[in-house]
Amino acid sequence: xxxxxxxxxxxxxxxxxxxxxxxxxxxxxxxxxxxxxxxxxxxxxxxxxxxxxxxxxxxxxxxxxxxxxxxxxxxxxxxxxxxxxxxxxxxxxxxxxxxxxxxxxxxxxxxxxxxxxxxxxxxxxxxxxxxxxxxxxxxxxxxxxxxxxxxxxxxxxxxxxxxxxxxxxxxxxxxxxxxxxxxxxxxxxxxxxxxxxxxxxxxxxxxxxxxxxxxxxxxxxxxxxxxxxxxxxxxxxxxxxxxxxxxxxxxxxxxxxxxxxxxxxxxxxxxxxxxxxxxxxxxxxxxxxxxxxxxxxxxxxxxxxxxxxxxxxxxxxxxxxxxxxxxxxxxxxxxxxxxxxxxxxxxxxxxxxxxxxxxxxxxxxxxxxxxxxxx
Amino acid sequence: xxxxxxxxxxxxxxxxxxxxxxxxxxxxxxxxxxxxxxxxxxxxxxxxxxxxxxxxxxxxxxxxxxxxxxxxxxxxxxxxxxxxxxxxxxxxxxxxxxxxxxxxxxxxxxxxxxxxxxxxxxxxxxxxxxxxxxxxxxxxxxxxxxxxxxxxxxxxxxxxxxxxxxxxxxxxxxxxxxxxxxxxxxxxxxxxxxxxxxxxxxxxxxxxxxxxxxxxxxxxxxxxxxxxxxxxxxxxxxxxxxxxxxxxxxxxxxxxxxxxxxxxxxxxxxxxxxxxxxxxxxxxxxxxxxxxxxxxxxxxxxxxxxxxxxxxxxxxxxxxxxxxxxxxxxxxxxxxxxxxxxxxxxxxxxxxxxxxxxxxxxxxxxxxxxxxxxx
Numbered sequence: 001x002x003x004x005x006x007x008x009x010x011x012x013x014x015x016x017x018x019x020x021x022x023x024x025x026x027x028x029x030x031x032x033x034x035x036x037x038x039x040x041x042x043x044x045x046x047x048x049x050x051x052x053x054x055x056x057x058x059x060x061x062x063x064x065x066x067x068x069x070x071x072x073x074x075x076x077x078x079x080x081x082x083x084x085x086x087x088x089x090x091x092x093x094x095x096x097x098x099x100x101x102x103x104x105x106x107x108x109x110x111x112x113x114x115x116x117x118x119x120x121x122x123x124x125x126x127x128x129x130x131x132x133x134x135x136x137x138x139x140x141x142x143x144x145x146x147x148x149x150x151x152x153x154x155x156x157x158x159x160x161x162x163x164x165x166x167x168x169x170x171x172x173x174x175x176x177x178x179x180x181x182x183x184x185x186x187x188x189x190x191x192x193x194x195x196x197x198x199x200x201x202x203x204x205x206x207x208x209x210x211x212x213x214x215x216x217x218x219x220x221x222x223x224x225x226x227x228x229x230x231x232x233x234x235x236x237x238x239x240x241x242x243x244x245x246x247x248x249x250x251x252x253x254x255x256x257x258x259x260x261x262x263x264x265x266x267x268x269x270x271x272x273x274x275x276x277x278x279x280x281x282x283x284x285x286x287x288x289x290x291x292x293x294x295x296x297x298x299x300x301x302x303x304x305x306x307x308x309x310x311x312x313x314x315x316x317x318x319x320x321x322x323x324x325x326x327x328x329x330x331x332x333x334x335x336x337x338x339x340x341x342x343x344x345x346x347x348x349x350x351x352x353x354x355x356x357x358x359x360x361x362x363x364x365x366x367x368x369x370x371x372x373x374x375x
Numbered sequence: 376x377x378x379x380x381x382x383x384x385x386x387x388x389x390x391x392x393x394x395x396x397x398x399x400x401x402x403x404x405x406x407x408x409x410x411x412x413x414x415x416x417x418x419x420x421x422x423x424x425x426x427x428x429x430x431x432x433x434x435x436x437x438x439x440x441x442x443x444x445x446x447x448x449x450x451x452x453x454x455x456x457x458x459x460x461x462x463x464x465x466x467x468x469x470x471x472x473x474x475x476x477x478x479x480x481x482x483x484x485x486x487x488x489x490x491x492x493x494x495x496x497x498x499x500x501x502x503x504x505x506x507x508x509x510x511x512x513x514x515x516x517x518x519x520x521x522x523x524x525x526x527x528x529x530x531x532x533x534x535x536x537x538x539x540x541x542x543x544x545x546x547x548x549x550x551x552x553x554x555x556x557x558x559x560x561x562x563x564x565x566x567x568x569x570x571x572x573x574x575x576x577x578x579x580x581x582x583x584x585x586x587x588x589x590x591x592x593x594x595x596x597x598x599x600x601x602x603x604x605x606x607x608x609x610x611x612x613x614x615x616x617x618x619x620x621x622x623x624x625x626x627x628x629x630x631x632x633x634x635x636x637x638x639x640x641x642x643x644x645x646x647x648x649x650x651x652x653x654x655x656x657x658x659x660x661x662x663x664x665x666x667x668x669x670x671x672x673x674x675x676x677x678x679x680x681x682x683x684x685x686x687x688x689x690x691x692x693x694x695x696x697x698x699x700x701x702x703x704x705x706x707x708x709x710x711x712x713x714x715x716x717x718x719x720x721x722x723x724x725x726x727x728x729x730x731x732x733x734x735x736x737x738x739x740x741x742x743x744x745x746x747x748x749x750x
Contacts, residue, residue, distance in 0.1 A: 023433025
């Protein structure tokens with residue numbers, strides 16, 4: 001816990017905090033206007049949902065969970081309703097899955113799609129959650145429902161993402177490549193999403209150069225996106241391109257996820273701020289524990305394994321994380337910690353998932369082989 | 376249509392990037408004494424800016440001058456959102472000082488305040504509602520201190536009122552908690568037990584012409600044991616107190632290594648006797664080192680600053696009690712067996728060899744920071 005000593009700054013000019021936006025920023029003005037309008041009629045469904053979506057987008061861009069809280073506040077009149085209006089159900093599900101409340105998010109989405117079977121957003125969220133839970137067959141069905149509700153490129157990309165995790169990696173990759181190349185006028189945010197998927201797919205297939213090119217193309221779109229930065233940093237770490245990680249993330253210390261990748265790179269090459277960043281991360285984990293948060297477990301496992309060198313503790317965290325979600329990165333940390341702790345039994349769920357999903361991933365394949373070799 | 380617009384955004388949602396930042400928390404410390412409550416409330420500048428606006432010139436950074444100008448507004452905003460009740464009577468709050476602190480995720484306004492109740496507090500009821508209306512994800516992390524005991528609690532929108540009984544957190548209970556910890560530590564602290572046993576094993580014997588002979592009566596054995604135990608107790612109490620009060624500190628690796636060395640030397644002395652009659656001096660000299668070891672355990676337990684002495688005395692008494700229990704189990708048994716070859720060969724000689732070996736491994740582990748044994 002950080003209870004440093006409170007102090008009185010030396011001068012009035014001392015800058016204490018940097019806000020995400022200036023007052024003159026168009027985003028600030030837009031948000032102020034929307035908040036103002038909503039406060040005049042807090043039960044106006046369209047205005048409330050629009051503001052919630054605006055905040056949700058901000059949360060996605062830089063990963064600040066405060067925006068999730070602000071979005072929830074906008075939906076306050078409907079938040080506790082079981083049978084809320086469909087627009088609220090979908091937005092509430094998005095916010096709930098962000099906080100890892102997958103089951104209540106699924107309940108909302110199932111109700112929303114029953115009331116309004118052509119609710120594209122709900123189907124896309126269902127697909128995303130089912131992928132996280134490794135329910136690939138269901139996720140594929142969710143993607144199919146998007147026909148006619150989203151651009152055909154998005155439908156192809158959705159299906160390809162599922163397929164790439166469940167035994168048809170190569171084919172899914174080339175299908176999506178072709179679809180993307182031949183699609184007319186793709187909006188920038190769709191480009192960002194598809195390029196990120198292509199980068200991840202090619203990385204899993206061991207095509208490092210192609211992955212790198214896709215990552216760079218995605219970054220070039222200049223759309224702030226915390227997820228893209230995190231996965232690209234991970235790719236660079238795997239490639240031992242540590243100084244590039246430091247360059248990519250040097251002013252992103254505010255984000256826990258990005259700071260962790262930064263600290264890993266700094267440790268690898270003994271960069272000057274490695275120890276300082278490690279201490280900050282530890283303090284943030286302590287704070288998260290105090291508040292009763294369990295959202296950081298995957299990274300906390302990584303922290304214990306690579307920065308503290310305590311594989312047993314890391315393994316326990318990775319096991320706990322696996323109970324909630326089954327993405328390749330969840331399997332990877334479970335395998336890595338089990339390997340470090342020399343505990344083959346603990347890795348069994350990930351080994352089973354690896355076989356069952358028929359995932360093709362060069363990192364996982366290496367790890368699975370090493371874990372199977374344990375006595 | 377909104378749905379269409381945000382479709383890709385939801386698809387991109389992958390929970391790995393979730394909660395990339397530390398969420399909004401405030402840190403509330405309350406110290407109750409008599410009829411008054413001293414409070415310190417750390418609230419993130421980000422949160423205060425969102426709620427009441429801090430960035431006077433709108434340039435996106437908050438200076439001490441800007442914060443200072445809003446001190447009254449901060450107190451007027453925050454204090455009514457913490458209601459303190461004692462025996463069903465409200466205790467009015469009043470701000471006493473404004474400072475700043477840096478936490479792992481940025482700068483916080485530190486609001487110090489006092490709440491005056493009419494009668495001495497036996498229970499306190501707190502109602503916390505800061506920021507819940509604008510950010511339902513916000514949490515208030517409470518540390519409640521009363522007569523040297525500390526309790527923590529978390530306030531969230533669904534747990535905004537909590538009641539704490541203060542009478543039960545009595546000093547006596549805390550004293551016994553530390554006593555129990557002291558007993559427990561000596562029982563599970565193999566190095567301390569083995570050190571003591573090595574010195575006590577020869578107490579029922581005496582050296583004559585390079586051979587061990589059984590003592591004729593119980594008195595000399597008891598006297599020897601008393602001298603050793605008293606010397607050990609005196610010595611480790613001195614250093615335990617000095618270290619706990621912060622007068623002397625030693626690096627823990629040095630202390631732990633020296634403790635292992637003391638076990639090796641005292642056991643070796645039974646195999647190749649150098650110091651025969653004055654083993655109490657050895658007990659005193661090495662006891663000083665063991666005291667530092669106890670002190671680090673006590674520090675790990677967490678020391679209440681306002682009840683330091685109580686914790687120290689309680690813990691020390693616990694250690695002595697635990698030690699006495701071991702000695703009173705050992706002495707009659709050793710006395711009973713003193714004439715047997717089994718005692719001299721198997722217990723004294725072989726036992727000392729085993730202790731020497733075990734403690735040597737500890738010594739190597741601690742000096743070189745390795746892990747060779749599973750305990």
